Amino acid sequence: MTKTLFLGALTVAGLSAAAASAATLDDVKERGNLNCGVSTGLTGFSAPNASGDWEGFDVAVCRAVAAAVLGDSSAVEFVPTTGETRFTALSSGEIDLLARNTTWTFSRDNDLKFEFVGVNYYDGQGFMVPRELGVSSALDLDGATVCIQTGTTTELNLADFFRVNNISYEPVPIQTNAEAQQQYLAGACDVYTTDASGLAATRASFETPGDHVLLPEIISKEPLGPLVRHGDNEWGDITRWTLNALIAAEELGVTSANIDDMASEAGNNPEINRLLGTEGNLGEMIGLEADWAKNAISANGNYGEIFEKNIGENTPIGLARGLNDRQSEVGRLSSEPTYLRHALSFHNNSVHHAGTCRRRDLVAYSQSAAKSCCTGSDAELLLSVQPCRIRYRHDPHSVHQC
Amino acid sequence: MSDTDSEVISFFVREKMLEEQEPPLTERGAVKWLRENLFSSWLNGLLTIVSLYVIWYILSGIVPWLWSPTWSLGSLSECREVLTGLGETTHQACWGVIRDRWQQLLFGFYPSDAYWRPTLALVILLAGLAPVLFGSIPRWFLLFSAATPFVLFLLLWGGPIWTPLLVGVGLVLGVVAFRYLVGVNQIVAVLAAIIVPVLFWLFLVEPIAFELTYTAPIGLEFIPSKDFGGFMLSVVIGVAAIILSLPLGIMLALGRASDLFIVTKLSVIFIEIIRGVPLIVWLFTASLLLNYFLPPGTSFDLTLRVIIMVTLFSAAYIAEVVRGGLAAVPKGQYEGADSLGLSYWQSMQLIVLPQALKISIPGIVNTFIGLFKDTTLVVFIGLLDPLGLTSAIRASTDWNGIYWELYVFIGVLFFIACYGMGRYSLWLETKLQRENR
Numbered sequence: 153m154t155k156t157l158f159l160g161a162l163t164v165a166g167l168s169a170a171a172a173s174a175a176t177l178d179d180v181k182e183r184g185n186l187n188c189g190v191s192t193g194l195t196g197f198s199a200p201n202a203s204g205d206w207e208g209f210d211v212a213v214c215r216a217v218a219a220a221v222l223g224d225s226s227a228v229e230f231v232p233t234t235g236e237t238r239f240t241a242l243s244s245g246e247i248d249l250l251a252r253n254t255t256w257t258f259s260r261d262n263d264l265k266f267e268f269v270g271v272n273y274y275d276g277q278g279f280m281v282p283r284e285l286g287v288s289s290a291l292d293l294d295g296a297t298v299c300i301q302t303g304t305t306t307e308l309n310l311a312d313f314f315r316v317n318n319i320s321y322e323p324v325p326i327q328t329n330a331e332a333q334q335q336y337l338a339g340a341c342d343v344y345t346t347d348a349s350g351l352a353a354t355r356a357s358f359e360t361p362g363d364h365v366l367l368p369e370i371i372s373k374e375p376l377g378p379l380v381r382h383g384d385n386e387w388g389d390i391t392r393w394t395l396n397a398l399i400a401a402e403e404l405g406v407t408s409a410n411i412d413d414m415a416s417e418a419g420n421n422p423e424i425n426r427l428l429g430t431e432g433n434l435g436e437m438i439g440l441e442a443d444w445a446k447n448a449i450s451a452n453g454n455y456g457e458i459f460e461k462n463i464g465e466n467t468p469i470g471l472a473r474g475l476n477d478r479q480s481e482v483g484r485l486s487s488e489p490t491y492l493r494h495a496l497s498f499h500n501n502s503v504h505h506a507g508t509c510r511r512r513d514l515v516a517y518s519q520s521a522a523k524s525c526c527t528g529s530d531a532e533l534l535l536s537v538q539p540c541r542i543r544y545r546h547d548p549h550s551v552h553q554c
Numbered sequence: 555m556s557d558t559d560s561e562v563i564s565f566f567v568r569e570k571m572l573e574e575q576e577p578p579l580t581e582r583g584a585v586k587w588l589r590e591n592l593f594s595s596w597l598n599g600l601l602t603i604v605s606l607y608v609i610w611y612i613l614s615g616i617v618p619w620l621w622s623p624t625w626s627l628g629s630l631s632e633c634r635e636v637l638t639g640l641g642e643t644t645h646q647a648c649w650g651v652i653r654d655r656w657q658q659l660l661f662g663f664y665p666s667d668a669y670w671r672p673t674l675a676l677v678i679l680l681a682g683l684a685p686v687l688f689g690s691i692p693r694w695f696l697l698f699s700a701a702t703p704f705v706l707f708l709l710l711w712g713g714p715i716w717t718p719l720l721v722g723v724g725l726v727l728g729v730v731a732f733r734y735l736v737g738v739n740q741i742v743a744v745l746a747a748i749i750v751p752v753l754f755w756l757f758l759v760e761p762i763a764f765e766l767t768y769t770a771p772i773g774l775e776f777i778p779s780k781d782f783g784g785f786m787l788s789v790v791i792g793v794a795a796i797i798l799s800l801p802l803g804i805m806l807a808l809g810r811a812s813d814l815f816i817v818t819k820l821s822v823i824f825i826e827i828i829r830g831v832p833l834i835v836w837l838f839t840a841s842l843l844l845n846y847f848l849p850p851g852t853s854f855d856l857t858l859r860v861i862i863m864v865t866l867f868s869a870a871y872i873a874e875v876v877r878g879g880l881a882a883v884p885k886g887q888y889e890g891a892d893s894l895g896l897s898y899w900q901s902m903q904l905i906v907l908p909q910a911l912k913i914s915i916p917g918i919v920n921t922f923i924g925l926f927k928d929t930t931l932v933v934f935i936g937l938l939d940p941l942g943l944t945s946a947i948r949a950s951t952d953w954n955g956i957y958w959e960l961y962v963f964i965g966v967l968f969f970i971a972c973y974g975m976g977r978y979s980l981w982l983e984t985k986l987q988r989e990n991r
């Protein structure tokens with residue numbers, strides 16, 4: 153009996169999981185904010201500032217998606233995730249989008265049932281050595297002691313690289329990047345290896361960065377990108393094309409400085425017009441407002457601006473665009489070529505009932521739920537104490553139905 | 555021989571008392587203390603000199619590092635510039651990070667205009683604990699202690715005042731039902747004391763709170779527990795788990811020592827399972843596994859899940875500590891209570907537990923101190939406790955490369971809290987001392 157009940161509960165949970173995942177867009181709109189998983193702290197990619205606002209390259213993706221969907225780049229609830237908790241948080245529905253320097257791999261895409269919506273940073277594993285060692289190539293590292301974070305793909309890449317090149321090394325296992333910095337500076341190892349972006353950030357924090365060199369060899373491919381759950385194609389499309397819109401904006405020369413002018417009326421370039429919603433109906437096709445891409449771009453600027461502001465050459469991290477430059481330059485980054493020329497497969501997005509207020513939302517002490525449940529209906533939010541008091545304009549006594 | 559007799563022997567007889575004199579220089583003051591304590595033999599003298607050298611060596615390393623004029627600076631690179639400009643070594647602390655981020659380390663992402671709420675909550679918590687901790691406070695103050703949890707909940711999380719108030723009313727209803735029915739039948743009274751509040755909470759609290767909030771919207775701005783962080787998160791988890799785990803642990807210990815088969819076995823199974831698995835596994839269970847069992851969309855608060863897990867974990871340890879206390883009470887005390895005709899609960903309440911708990915005080919406080927420090931493990935499930943915030947702070951470009959300053963600050967905070975608990979337990983032991991051993 154108990155067993156049956158338990159299985160029954162599991163089935164119900166499973167069914168409702170499917171139901172919930174099928175309408176992430178509706179959930180986000182109803183909630184009034186986007187739950188976005190980020191790293192608990194990675195220099196340049198995601199970190200809270202002194203007043204508690206999250207900043208960084210990955211954070212910008214979250215803000216752009218929130219701006220595209222809700223029209224407000226601050227309507228994001230950032231959920232700090234660790235390497236262990238990130239995938240569970242996504243698959244359980246705790247977060248709607250994971251933007252946490254996650255490498256796109258076969259097993260994560262297929263076995264863990266996620267959908268990578270694109271690549272926002274092409275990374276790769278590199279080496280850092282003190283300049284006084286006089287090493288100019290990773291092939292000279294025979295017999296070196298190497299600081300390496302355990303339990304990561306970098307550990308395997310390192311072993312492969314040294315075996316293929318038939319040279320020996322001695323690993324010094326460490327846990328975190330902070331520990332690695334200390335060990336490396338204290339001379340516990342000759343070489344530190346991790347993702348090149350991480351190495352650059354680490355070197356920038358040294359007292360004398362010039363005393364350390366990054367070796368030219370990049371020994372692995374680490375395409376990092378945001379991801380969503382399998383099974384909700386509409387939501388996957390929204391995040392994919394939001395990222396693409398940022399990249400396309402840079403290709404088309406749309407920046408946060410000129411976007412207001414460009415979006416105010418249709419210009420000469422039909423692609424820009426379609427992107428910014430002054431022509432065509434891309435917004436309607438994707439189930440969003442016509443100005444979705446404009447909002448996404450205005451949130452933090454186009455891809456190039458986001459890059460320069462958070463990790464570019466003028467920041468202390470000082471990463472060059474490299475692989476992450478436009479395809480027209482030397483990089484491989486591009487928005488899908490079909491972006492504006494071909495129509496997207498049309499899908500009929502389920503209608504969002506913005507006006508139905510459920511009583512449950514109001515006693516759940518959720519300001520945002522109450523706000524979103526009254527948006528679009530003929531009602532007003534009266535005060536900020538929860539549960540909020542709501543009065544319909546046409547009938548002041550209708551509070552209890554809300 | 556006779557002339558010897560006649561010889562005047564001039565004995566000296568002192569006519570007045572000598573003034574008191576200072577003891578010799580080597581037998582008084584600092585010199586005496588030094589001689590007796592530090593240089594009483596050549597070996598001790600040698601050891602003293604070696605120890606002094608070691609102390610000087612350590613302090614000469616730490617003090618210049620600590621004494622660093624970097625309080626007002628805004629980033630690590632500024633610190634380095636200033637220290638180089640002063641012509642000093644750069645092996646000095648950069649305290650600017652504490653000035654810049656101390657509020658974050660204490661309160662996490664709690665809105666800064668509401669910092670008074672956790673601060674006031676701490677004051678109320680200490681005031682509410684006072685009558686429990688110190689016997690000299692008037693007993694009516696206990697009523698205030700009983701109301702404290704609801705006030706704390708309201709202050710920390712906010713929301714309308716009515717929900718915590720009604721939950722409290724439910725408890726009062728339970729007490730009233732018990733008082734009213736206890737004359738009729740004890741078992742019925744106990745059942746009523748449990749069922750009445752539960753029914754009240756399940757079916758009446760929500761609608762009544764809703765109506766009341768509509769008619770009289772009194773309350774504080776709601777702050778979700780996602781915004782809790784820093785030392786405040788450690789204190790919230792630690793204090794809640796400490797307060798909840800003590801009664802639970804005592805019940806488990808009594809259950810394990812009980813004669814009733816099912817009660818004993820259930821207690822043993824619970825204690826052994828919880829104690830046999832590391833805390834970090836339970837935390838992962840709370841954060842990861844439960845997500846799959848709960849229906850999606852139910853955002854069962856992660857902080858609450860963690861508090862529950864930490865409470866259960868510490869209760870298992872407390873149960874074993876109290877069991878040790880129970881075993882140390884002489885058998886004669888149990889038999890004496892029986893021979894007086896006391897019921898099981900009366901004998902436990904009046905005779906056995908007061909003695910057993912007194913014996914267990916060092917063990918209980920020890921468990922609590924360990925529990926409080928273990929709250930930093932939540933960093934592994936993505937909650938930003940003080941240690942989690944260090945990596946977040948280090949990830950900002952201003953402070954990348956900062957290391958020891960943050961840990962020193964956090965270490966001092968934890969030391970103050972844990973040392974305070976330790977001193978309290980010593981004081982309590984002395985106060986409850988009854989033997990003349």
